[in-house]
Amino acid sequence: MSSVKYRETTMDDLDLLVKLRIDFILDIKPCNDSRLIAEVSRLTKDYFSGLIAKNQYFGFIGFIDEKTVCGAGLFVYSLPPLYQPIIRTQGHVLNVFTYPEYRSKGYGKGLMDFIIEKAKEKQISRLFLNATKMGEPLYGKCGFAEPEDKAMILRLI
Template sequence: MKVVKVTNEEKFQAALKIRKIVFVQEQQVPIEEEIDQYDQLNQATHFVLYNDENEPIGAGRYREVEDYGKIERICILANYRKNGSGKQLMDDIIRYAKETGAKKVKLNAQTHALPFYEKLGFTVTSDEFLDAGIPHKAMEMEL
């Protein structure tokens, strides 16, 4: 598996395809909530995780916000979960955040995924809230 920083429209469309499968089809998030103003190549840094056959299986994006990095839209196709794919994607995004000078990263995690992010070093910083009708908690990690 390898994580690739999106630099062209083809890879950007691969990232959007994965997000639509996971969030829109699987989790029933309305498309108008999933795709937002940051879904352009010049508004955020997007990443795609490819399997060994060079097929896109995961995606995420990163934005610099004020004095921290914001990790968003992390998703892995169902068949590839629980095998280290999500950790590899997150490790590469966190490495990118460090390389670009971030001292802290934040994310909003679906509550079922809290243990995954806690294992990576994130801590919960909020009470539960709904995002697209799905329970979340804010989390952050010092780099």
């Protein structure tokens, strides 16, 4: 059996990134409304393509031979200087997803390690994510921790 390999995606992988996002969503909350799924897919494709073109979104996949087994995204943005005269670049890891038949084999951990290394190469100063209950143990193993100063959220819609 071949081992998993990881890579950063390109604009040529846009349809794959959209598929991974939809599979991630449907894994969390199944939906049988094909028109809704088609519209979410179209909007996701527009969203990703715009951000990829501006180097604000990076996709990552893990694959065995030609079969994609896991994937994730990294939304990147900058904040103004705080206590040092540098722009702070942050990354929001999202849509971390491993197909069910490949779970509990270390592929998600390998993907997260790959993303962390790529973020360092891109000089991203901080990564954050929103974890599902299933994902929390994985992220803890990767060094993610609850912030000391918990962010507050105001939902507007």
